[in-house]
Amino acid sequence: MLRRSGLIGTLIALLVCLLWPPASAAAADSSCRVLAPGASAAAERAVGAACAQVAADVWYTWGGGHGPQPGATYGQVDPTDPASEHDPERLGFDCSGLVRHAYAEATGSDILNGVAGAQYYTHHAAGRFTAADGLAPLLPGDLLVWGTSQDLHHIAIYLGAGKMAEARQSGTKLMVSDVRLNGGYYGAVRIDPGPVTGHVFRTWGTGVWTKDRPSTAAARVYAFPGPTTIRVECQKHAEKVTSDGYTNDAWSYLPDYKAWVTNIYIQGPAWLENVPTCTF
Template sequence: MRTLRRGAGLVALMVTALLLALLPTTAAQAAGTGEQNWCAVQGIASPEAHRAIDAACAEWRARTVYTWGGGHGPAPGQSYGTWDLSSPSHFEETALDPQTRGFDCSGFARWAWSRAAGYDILGGGTAWDMYVNGGRKYQQVHGAGGGKPAVSDMQPGDLVYTAVGGQVKDITHMMIYLGGGYVVEAYQSQLPIRVIDINSRISDNRLVGVSRMPQGSPFTEPTGYDGTLQVTWGTDVAVRQHPNRSAGQVTRLSGPDIVYAKCQQRGERVTAEGYTNDAWTYLSNRGGWISNIFLRGPAWLPEVPTCSGSDYDAQIGPGGGGNATQGGAYGTWGTDVALRSQPSTVNGTTVARLAGPTSVAVSCQMHAQSVTSEGYTNDAWSYLPQYGAWITNIYLKGDAWLAGVPACDGRGTATPVGAHAYSTWGTGVTIRSTPSAGAGVVTRLSGPTGVAVSCQKHAESVTAEGYTNDTWSYLPEYQGWVSNIYMKGDAWLNGVRNCVIPGVS
């Protein structure tokens, strides 16, 4: 930013800057309705609103697409979608969403405002959740007499909610207001984020309301609310003094709520809502413990640290702990065994160390850096979900590649919804942009690799390695295709769906 000189010239420059700031609004209002080929703040906005809109517009420029359920992972950001099973037409519309990274409307708003606020202020809920459960985090905007706001009451960065009939209970969509009568939105499966006239989106009494996000000191994060922001689910959920069911109640959560997870540990095993888990999380803004069953996300939250030192609570009650986290139970051997953030002794930092033989849960395994230790050499690593870390299979009791444990996908993350874990074989295997040997190269796999397969289809016939096959598999983490010749298994992978869904082109 330029430094302006003091004096009369400063006043003139400030007036000119103000007029220039207002010009885009005037231009936008004169542009009429419809989709626009620009994305930016229109008019005067707070620094927070600027950051949110900048993040949103970066996705607009990247032509990030809508995918149903996208953006609702443990942390804000693009994620794979899922199928909308509410009706046949919705299923047909979202058929490709499980293999598409992007955002839905609320996941998009969540991402933009996490960049503005510096933390996950909106949480991972639906548009309805975000409107009704804001609490102290943000406020509702009202119009004259306390009714619904007019467009003139809105400010850049505000979140606009809509529903057929304009009722809170029916909220199905949300958008980010840019100012000047325009919004940016993720709005339909497989189509890119767009900028459009707000009046075309709130006509026919579809406007429900508007939320205003933090705009400076009135919304500064209070002290004592340390930890990672999470969202609960269920109703009448108990928060307890210790990580066990018999401990005294601190409070009860009446419905989905925003909470702060300071740390998590193994406590008493709990079975509820069809799940069994022994992971508990300490909520700093509630002053007590909650079973991870009632926190949205995996059984062990990867972004929440393990309780240690004075934060660890040894009062786990009767019923003990166990290995009820996701994955099968295995045992380690050796002493002072390092668990790492990545399957590598070079690039992975040490997350924890196991002092001696320990019972662990293993969710998946993959081929990565080759390690030589204790007289063994192995390139297989296993993911331990309760630690959020990797261990070389050298220190796991069993074979070099654990029988019955699925392969992690090629990036070492959770397999996307609707996908299946498989493994490739061979070296220099090419992943292509379309199912054809002549298509563009997305990447090459240097050796056998654990991959996630979302679907397969018959396409160009390929002859290689002494085999001929016309089946190709789609690998969502790479957004590319591989000939099934290089997939371990049958020519047509058992259990993997056809990419072409009946009734869907």
């Protein structure tokens, strides 16, 4: 027969066992690692690089990670976010800075140097997925983005099993989160770190808009924040455009954006060499 003190101790131990989650379940809630099979070796290395920063308890800091080389930097004050007042004192990453660092570590090359929009529209894309596709086709290392085609304002690294690693907002550390499929989720891109195929050029100028048709009156798709490396599928003669002292009727189709841009803002001749004429 148990003594009273022994009985109480046994009951307490039983209660703890019932209420305390198993170690494996607790770890699954916050574990930062590859959580599903099928990713490329480079994508798995990118997840590992991002998770190393999560494990190191690194800060989110606005503008962090956008120095001359990939890696943590001190941030800036975001004038729209009072919580960012201490970001200049914090060494860390913003969302795209973390993605840049992760893939630079994974590939040995700074292939994703840019903000969230530039990273999503990268010419190093192996595939893209819409919000309607959900998470089913995604693999660890894919990059999830939020916003609109014109303004993609957040990006994170998919881990698998509905989880992601992200630099979320000022005042927080890098973290593992459940993927948020509401609140403006736009889609995802899978990165191919290998050689880029197709016709690669560089734009010039800032705030240059791509269009959903080869016309200045067409709907805007995305604006290049600055000179950007692009992949051109084909070109054709369409609406004549005069801008910045140049006139040209040639437009190029950019498959990574599913959009058009006037050749005025593509470095090179007015009609790009070795680029075929579009048949659509």
